[in-house]
Amino acid sequence: MSKLIFVTGNANKLKEVKAILSAGSTPIDIDSESLDSKYALFRRDLPFRYVSRILVDEVQGSTQEVAKAKCRRAAELLKGPCITEDTALCFEALGGLPGPYIKHFLEKLGHEGINNMLVGFESKKAWALCTFAYCAGPGEEPILFEGRTDGAIVPARGPAKFGWDPVFEPAGTGLTYAEMPAEQKNLLSHRYKALEKLRVYIQSL
Ligand SMILES: O=P(O)(O)OP(=O)(O)OP(=O)(O)OC[C@H]1O[C@@H](n2cnc3c(O)ncnc32)[C@H](O)[C@@H]1O
Numbered sequence: 001m002s003k004l005i006f007v008t009g010n011a012n013k014l015k016e017v018k019a020i021l022s023a024g025s026t027p028i029d030i031d032s033e034s035l036d037s038k039y040a041l042f043r044r045d046l047p048f049r050y051v052s053r054i055l056v057d058e059v060q061g062s063t064q065e066v067a068k069a070k071c072r073r074a075a076e077l078l079k080g081p082c083i084t085e086d087t088a089l090c091f092e093a094l095g096g097l098p099g100p101y102i103k104h105f106l107e108k109l110g111h112e113g114i115n116n117m118l119v120g121f122e123s124k125k126a127w128a129l130c131t132f133a134y135c136a137g138p139g140e141e142p143i144l145f146e147g148r149t150d151g152a153i154v155p156a157r158g159p160a161k162f163g164w165d166p167v168f169e170p171a172g173t174g175l176t177y178a179e180m181p182a183e184q185k186n187l188l189s190h191r192y193k194a195l196e197k198l199r200v201y202i203q204s205l
């Protein structure tokens, strides 16, 4: 495989994926120029953010079902192999919700509202779940690679640069994702754990 095409509308995800995959004992070289132009091209011609939103609205399923549907659709649009990623934030007190729908909750409620969702519940436990999907091409069944990091929902701390980073504190760290240096987050995050599995698979192709 010469190029790894990661289809996303989220620039922060792209940044972390590049940083994680290019590090480690078996780095995967990403041709960042072609990745960026593919990304830009794709964004311009077919706004994936929009596509993925339609899929999330229509596919009312588990994280796995949402992730597979998005990757299948992306492979059809690209007419070739691709990788997509879905991130869910799951609250223990809510039986795993909002899960794959966290994006909509975050947009409507903000960090404070996310905390308020758990007022009245004793457990503030939560886990971040990252699901990468690899689809070999149109009509192919996507393969999933999951990573999970456990922690708790806390009042926002740290710079609000990426999604719900300020309100998620991974267990045993005492820091929110937002308070950590990128290198620390990228060695314990849900995304890192999923990418370590994807890395092995890609290198076996
Ligand atoms: O185009 P795609 O890849 O779908 O990008 P997206 O931004 O729509 O992403 P998701 O559908 O996976 O929705 C996940 C939500 O969680 C946020 N998010 C994802 N990873 C995160 C991380 O590591 N830290 C904080 N917020 C994150 C992200 O900004 C979204 O609001």
Ligand SMILES: [Mg+2]
Pocket: 049, 052, 053
């Ligand atoms: Mg999305």
